[in-house]
Amino acid sequence: MNDYSEVINDYIDKLKNSLKEQLEMIFxxxxxxxxxxxxxxxxxxxxxxxxxxxxxxLKVVTKLSNSYKIKIGNTLYSKKEFExxxxxxxxxxxxxxxxxxxxxxxxxxxxxxxxxxxxxxLKNVTKIILLNDIHDCKRHLIxxxxxxxxxxxxxxxxxxxxxxxxxxxxxxPKNYYETxxxxxxxxxxxxxxxxxxINDFQKNNVNILYLKNYALNLIKFIIDKEIxx
Numbered sequence: 001m002n003d004y005s006e007v008i009n010d011y012i013d014k015l016k017n018s019l020k021e022q023l024e025m026i027f028x029x030x031x032x033x034x035x036x037x038x039x040x041x042x043x044x045x046x047x048x049x050x051x052x053x054x055x056x057x058l059k060v061v062t063k064l065s066n067s068y069k070i071k072i073g074n075t076l077y078s079k080k081e082f083e084x085x086x087x088x089x090x091x092x093x094x095x096x097x098x099x100x101x102x103x104x105x106x107x108x109x110x111x112x113x114x115x116x117x118x119x120x121x122l123k124n125v126t127k128i129i130l131l132n133d134i135h136d137c138k139r140h141l142i143x144x145x146x147x148x149x150x151x152x153x154x155x156x157x158x159x160x161x162x163x164x165x166x167x168x169x170x171x172x173p174k175n176y177y178e179t180x181x182x183x184x185x186x187x188x189x190x191x192x193x194x195x196x197x198i199n200d201f202q203k204n205n206v207n208i209l210y211l212k213n214y215a216l217n218l219i220k221f222i223i224d225k226e227i228x229x
Contacts, residue, residue, distance in 0.1 A: 004037050007068050008044060012106055015048070018060045024079050025049035026107040029094045031175040033103055038176075041198050043071040047091055049112060053078040085115035089125045096122055097172060123168050127228065130164035133157055134222070137215055151206055155197060158215055165227055189221055190214070 012026055030045040031037050046065075050057050053076065065072040075091060087095070096117045097103045108114075137157040140150060159176060162183040166173055171186070173179040176194045184191040192214060200206045222228060 003039070004032050004042070004044065004070065007070050007072075008032065011044070011046075011064060011068065011072065014064050015061075016107065018064065019050065019057060022051045022057050023048075023107070024051055024082070024109045024112045025105060027094065027098070027105045029090070029103070034175050036175050036177050038195070038198055040202065043073050044068075045073050045075075047075045047077070047094065049077045049079060049082045051079050079112065083113050083115060087115065089122075089129045092117055092122055092125060093167065097174070100172070102172060103174065119170065123170075126164050126167045130161060130168070130228065133161050133164065134219055137161065137219065141212055141216055146208055148201075148204075151201065151208060151211065154211060154215060155194075155201075158192060158211075158218060159194070161218065161222070165222065168228070187221075187225075187227075189218070 008028055012028075015023055015026060025048065027047040028044065029047060031042045032044040048061065050061075058076075061074060061076070065074055075088065077087065077091075081087075094103060095114060096119065098105055098114075099117060137154065140146065140154045140157070143150065146154065159179060163173055163179045166179065166182055166186070169186070171182050173182050180192050180194050183189060197206065197211070
């Protein structure tokens with residue numbers, strides 16, 4: 001976590017110094033916001049709110065986020081669209097976690113008003129996302145071969161499908177560890193050893209047939225048990 005903490009702290013400082021009054025919020029989310037990161041795998045996910053989305057501000061964010069060895073992914077909003085609640089499902093989820101005191105926003109200007117969030121709206125939004133992810137997962141199952149990018153995407157679809165189901169059932173996982181363990185314990189469904197998968201992926205030794213079968217069994221389980229209602 002040390003390298004990640006150093007990069008996060010440095011990134012926050014440089015954003016503040018470079019954007020000054022144009023910066024409204026910095027919110028580090030996902031595994032990088034917890035003590036559970038996987039070296040050479042985990043990205044740093046960040047929600048940024050800027051006073052204006054203009055070329056100058058975007059250029060600053062691009063230059064800073066590309067200056068580190070660890071990949072930094074930014075979800076960007078203007079102050080107006082953020083305060084109007086025009087945010088994606090992931091942002092909505094983490095705003096709820098912040099509202100519940102589960103995670104903290106790293107920087108918030110005095111002039112920014114956080115959009116109001118509630119559990120029922122989150123559950124409805126998550127159901128829509130979940131159905132799209134299930135259909136995307138199915139598409140990967142009929143490909144004759146999968147390249148590295150598709151293998152990684154299929155793994156992440158398994159993860160977000162489980163996470164979405166947990167959210168709908170009022171569980172609030174923040175990372176791989178919590179998601180895979182909570183899903184296993186709640187539904188007694190075969191545990192997915194994500195650390196073993198990542199290790200195999202990095203060694204170019206993934207059992208693709210197992211990955212596909214696991215994804216198929218997961219989808220069948222969700223449908224047969226009528227988990228989505």
